[in-house]
Each structure stands twice: as C-alpha cells, then as structure tokens.
Amino acid sequence: MARQPTMAVSLVESNPQPSGLQLVNSYKTNRMGDPHDLVELATQVQKADEFTRANATNRLQTIAEQIKFLQEQARKVLVEAKRDAELHHAACNFKKIPGKIYYLYKRQSGQTYFSMLSPTEWGPTCPHEFLGAYRLEYDMSWTPSDKIQQRDDDISTIDTTIDRLLNTKEAITWAADKTKPDYQD
Structure with a gap:
C-alpha cells in the first residue's frame, strides 16, 4: 500500500482584538486543545x-x-x-433520382458504374461483377440495400415523435408563448 503524503493542516490565525475590539475570551480561544482534535x-x-x-x-x-x-x-x-x-x-449514364435504388457493378477494367437493372433482372447474362445495391437519399447520401429498412424505421420513429410533440397542447402553448411579441422597453 502506498504511503500517503504528509498533510499540513492550516488553523485560523488568532487576533485577540480585531479592529481594536476584544470580541471573545482569548484564554478560551487560544489555549492548546486536545492533540487528538488536530489529528x-x-x-x-x-x-x-x-x-x-x-x-x-x-x-x-x-x-x-x-x-x-x-x-x-x-x-x-x-x-x-x-x-x-x-x-x-461511379460512372452513370442516367439522372439519379433520390429515393430510387441503383445497382453498382464493376467492369474488368476496374471501372465502377451504376445500373438500374438488378442482378436478377440481368439474369445469367450479367456481364460484370455486382458490388451492391444502394438507395440515393434526399440528402444525397447513399444507403446500402441491407440497411434501408433500418433507416426507414429510424426515420419513421423520429417522424412519429415529432408529430406527437407538435400535436400536444403543451407544445402548441409553448410555441405560442415563444412567438408573442415583447413590447417592453
């Protein structure tokens, strides 16, 4: 067990007559007390x-x-x-529309490109390596196809919470109070 450093205890300095007035009995306040009190x-x-x-x-x-x-x-x-x-x-020969799913492929040359056709729509004649399906979101981000349901569920939960908050009487009252003009000078 590590040894604790020695502590110095500071006591209040005594002044028998602060501001020239004796307020307390100096014998009782300045006498040495029990050493256990200091410990x-x-x-x-x-x-x-x-x-x-x-x-x-x-x-x-x-x-x-x-x-x-x-x-x-x-x-x-x-x-x-x-x-x-x-x-x-990635190369693309069409206008990408938010909310739609696009399929990413890779040519033998290494070029990646988007197609509107899924591997199942290509069938056995799919000419290039399929890399994945992605939905273009309205904020221009991409969601992998295996995470689309989770993202939709998250957004639905957020929308429900916002609707619930906005439709409560307290929220309407709060918003009304915050938009009242303040005519105090």
Whole structure:
C-alpha cells in the first residue's frame, strides 16, 4: 500500500482584538486543545482530498467515455462520407433520382458504374461483377440495400415523435408563448 503524503493542516490565525475590539475570551480561544482534535482535523482534510480526487476521477472517466463514443461516431461519419463520395463518382449514364435504388457493378477494367437493372433482372447474362445495391437519399447520401429498412424505421420513429410533440397542447402553448411579441422597453 502506498504511503500517503504528509498533510499540513492550516488553523485560523488568532487576533485577540480585531479592529481594536476584544470580541471573545482569548484564554478560551487560544489555549492548546486536545492533540487528538488536530489529528481528527487532519484526517477530515485528508478524507476531503480523497473524495475530491475520486469525484474528479469519476467525472473525467465519464468524459473519456464520451470522447471515445464521439471518436467512434466521427470515424463512422468519415467512412460513410468516403463511401458516398466514391459512389457519387461511379460512372452513370442516367439522372439519379433520390429515393430510387441503383445497382453498382464493376467492369474488368476496374471501372465502377451504376445500373438500374438488378442482378436478377440481368439474369445469367450479367456481364460484370455486382458490388451492391444502394438507395440515393434526399440528402444525397447513399444507403446500402441491407440497411434501408433500418433507416426507414429510424426515420419513421423520429417522424412519429415529432408529430406527437407538435400535436400536444403543451407544445402548441409553448410555441405560442415563444412567438408573442415583447413590447417592453
């Protein structure tokens, strides 16, 4: 067990006559008390220091966990942005419309391109390697076909929550109060 550093306990300086007035009996306030009182005081100061350190450590640990979470979120955003940029640069001979699903293929030359035809529509005559299906979103991001249902469910949940909030009497009252003009000078 590590040895605790020696603590210095500060006592209030005595002044027998502050501002020229004797307020208390100096004999009772300046006499030496029980030495155990000083030990107890030092123990309390040490415990307070330990609790302060523990509280700071706990709060910093929470912040560190939040930083890790945010770093992971940032990594995901960058990966998705890179994927979206690569998909936007794939060759395409038609106008892409948000909300539609497009199929990505790769030629033997290495060129990637979008097609409106799925591998099943091509059948056994599909001339190139199929890389995946993606839906173009209205914000111009791309959603892989295996994540479309999850994204739709998430958006539906958000829309339901917003509708519920906007249709409550409290939300309407709150919005009305916030939009009242303030004529006070």
